[in-house]
Amino acid sequence: MQNRDQRKVIEILVSILFIVFITDTHIVKAQNIIEKVTKKVFSTSKDSTRSGVFMVLPALGYAQETGAEYGIASNYNFYFNKKDSSIRSSNILLMGTYTTKKQSNIKLQADIWTDNNDYHIISELRYRNWPSNYYGIGMDTKKADEDLISQKLFRAKLEIEKRIASKYYAGVNIQYDYVQFRDKEIDGIFDDALLLGKKGGQQLLLGISQLFDSRNNVSYTTQGYYARAKLAYAPKLWTKEDFEGGNFDADLRAFFPLHPKLTLAAQAIYRSTFGKTIPYYAYRDLGGDMMMRGYYIGRYKDKNYLASQAELRYRFHPRFAAAAFTGVGSVFSKEYNARFIPSYGGGFRYFFSLEHNSNIRIDYAYGEQRPGEKRQSGFYLSLSEAF
Secondary structure: OHHHHHHHHHHHHHHHHHHHHHHHHHHHHHHHHHHHHHHHHHOOOOOOOOOOEEEEEEEEEEEOOOEEEEEEEEEEEEOOOOOOOOOOOEEEEEEEEEEOOOOEEEEEEEEEEOHHHOEEEEEEEEEEEEEEEEOOOEOOOOHHHOEEEEEEEEEEEEEEEEEOOOOEEEEEEEEEEEEEEEEOOOOOHHHHOOOOOOOEEEEEEEEEEEEEEOOOOOOOOOOEEEEEEEEEEEOOOOOOOOOEEEEEEEEEEEEEEEEOOEEEEEEEEEEEEEEEEOOHHHOEEEOOOOOOOOOOOOOEEEOEEEEEEEEEEEEEEOOEEEEEEEEEEEEEOOOOOOOOEEEEEEEEEEEEEOOOOEEEEEEEEEOOOOOOOOOOEEEEEEOOOOO
16 A cells, blocks of 8 residues: 555656656747747847848738738848849848738839849839729818729839949839729719829830939948939820820939938939820829828829938947938929928838848828828838838
8 A cells, every 4th residue: 555655656756747847848948949039139140141031021900991901011132143242132022912802902023233233123013902092183182072992003114224334324114004993982072073094094104214323232221322313205005095295203312321320311302294194193192101101192192293301210239220200292283382291200120131231110100280180190111211
């Protein structure tokens, strides 16, 4: 009897020791995983192999007009030739989202620098079946006039620039757009608007570009200048309401190192649409996550767009940075006067690749507050700097 009790006690002790061992093993494994993740997140060492880096973010959201939205945004940074130490970092961005109301948004973009940075290639494929809000044309539109319209867009774009001097490039570009619109609300202002191309249309843009680029890094610039101008012509090929005219786009940027960890960045853009026939789908939009943050993209819309912004970037750790920004901008035309409005906010950056200086950008921005309306604002989560 005594031996039987002793065996039971021994069995219980062995079981307890086994449970403790297993628990300790899992705790050690969990601690090791946490240590590895922490070391990776805060690591200050670069990848000496110059390998590519891939990042995926979930895209989740909800809006009344779309229902629940889910998908991914992914970014791949790489060197076209790892052996070329002077080559700039290239990237491929893929984003795809779908909603419970069967709407979809798919975008594939590439920005490629070839050997010795001899060629710069930009491409885009996009399909968008997504609702958007229409408020009218010009800078005096009202939130109360908001009209929900459905939009279908297919876009294919290719731009190729060749280096002809140390920091100077010249190139050609082609872009095709197919667009459809439909007013989803009865008695909405979109149906009553006197606009060409309200049902949509097609455009083929053929153009040239010029680029001066002395930036020290294309992903997170701390010093240098960037100036790009693009002129494109759209011939009338399909219907009488198709776009026949031209687009001119200018983008100027400057970066000044105030301190090894502090950079002042500035940008100015001018976008103009002109010609004999200018349909609605060729108008320019104010707002979004790149310029004039804090405004719904398309909240103000017209044939011309002029805006500028400045951003103070403080990289207090190799993996982390903070930013504060402000801007001003307006759309305008012969029919509607310019009215420059403010944009301001701040954000946080996490650099998931030190070799490529690739980061996740989180911004919150404010816009103007019109009489009788809430102050406009926006939250942004992106896989690149605004500029």
